[in-house]
Amino acid sequence: MLAPDAVMTKDILSSIWNQKTILNGYSTTVQNTVVGKVPTNPQWLNGVRTELKELRVAGNSWMDKSPEFIGLIPAQIVTLSSTFEAFADTITKMLKSKETNTPAIIELLTGLKKQYDAATTQASDITREWMRHIGQFRAVIPQMEKSIQEGWQDLADEEEKITEIAVALTQLQDEIATLSSQITSGVISSGKGVTSSSVSILYKLVSTSGVSVPYLSVVSLAFTIGKSFYDLISKTDQIVDDLKKITELQTEATQVAQAAAATKM
Structure with missing residues (x-):
């Protein structure tokens, strides 16, 4: 298929939306999580606070940058849809008139391929940017888990x-x-x-x-x-x-x- 149907497109978009909202929710949580102090203020708790600050930086980066590249996804779908629709209309008219204009068909297919290649390249760029932000979260979490584990060991x-x-x-x-x-x-x-x-x-x-x-x-x-x-x-x-x-x-x-x-x- 040159393009997904309407049902598949909605499923893809809803999946992207849910993943985005999960990251938005997590970013909102780390940005607004405030850890107080206890009388003894153990070292492991200081570690958790430090790692929470690093997660806030990652969350701020995601909330600041994600609208820029995620907004490109529906734009590409609209552009591809319009290009494919123009191609389909032209082919339909040719079939009805029983006239075959090979150069015109080649030109339309070339334009469609260029648009598809551009969309594929941009999708790859979006995926890399998405994974880069996820990587910022993942880089901090193991150290935070280590600090938390130290706390549990201290309180065995x-x-x-x-x-x-x-x-x-x-x-x-x-x-x-x-x-x-x-x-x-x-x-x-x-x-x-x-x-x-x-x-x-x-x-x-x-x-x-x-x-x-x-x-x-x-x-x-x-x-x-x-x-x-x-x-x-x-x-x-x-x-x-x-x-x-x-x-x-x-x-x-x-x-x-x-x-x-x-x-x-």
């Missing part, structure tokens, strides 16, 4: 409590994630509105006296179809239960252990 005697809090935090995030929608070709065809919401999670450390201190603030993006994210989350009892469980577990762990559990967010 509280590993069970840390794990319980981490599992509860993960469950909360999973519940929130399930409320967000993926953009599919069906959604594009339906014409339903897609709403982008900023979701903020504030994680507080609970002291032995019961006083809670803001420690970690995480902001992410959620995409919903036809409804606002607030309408969905306000009617989800499971999220309320998750928050209660997290608070109960925190009262049984030290502040440093609570901080270590937050590394799983």
Whole structure:
């Protein structure tokens, strides 16, 4: 085929959109994640802060540059479509008139090939740029994971409590994630509105006296179809239960252990 059909094109575009929103959401999260301090301020936590700064740089780079090259994708589809349509119209007219103009056909095919080659080259450039940005994130993550692992090793005697809090935090995030929608070709065809919401999670450390201190603030993006994210989350009892469980577990762990559990967010 010289060009994908309408269904395949929408599937490709929706896949690109979902990948873009994942990176946008991750970039938004690292840009807006604030890690507080605990009384002992262990070295591994300083490492996490440093690596988070590096992730912010990568996130800023993606958010700043991605609109430039991602916007070229639909533009190429439109250009190729117009070129192919002109070629098809000319061939159809020739067939109806029973006149074969070989030089004209060759000229049209040459123009179509040039446009296709240009689109292919640009697609390769976009892919390289896309992977370069992903590489910036990947370069930092292993070191951050190492710092986090050091923290868990330092707190080996509280590993069970840390794990319980981490599992509860993960469950909360999973519940929130399930409320967000993926953009599919069906959604594009339906014409339903897609709403982008900023979701903020504030994680507080609970002291032995019961006083809670803001420690970690995480902001992410959620995409919903036809409804606002607030309408969905306000009617989800499971999220309320998750928050209660997290608070109960925190009262049984030290502040440093609570901080270590937050590394799983």
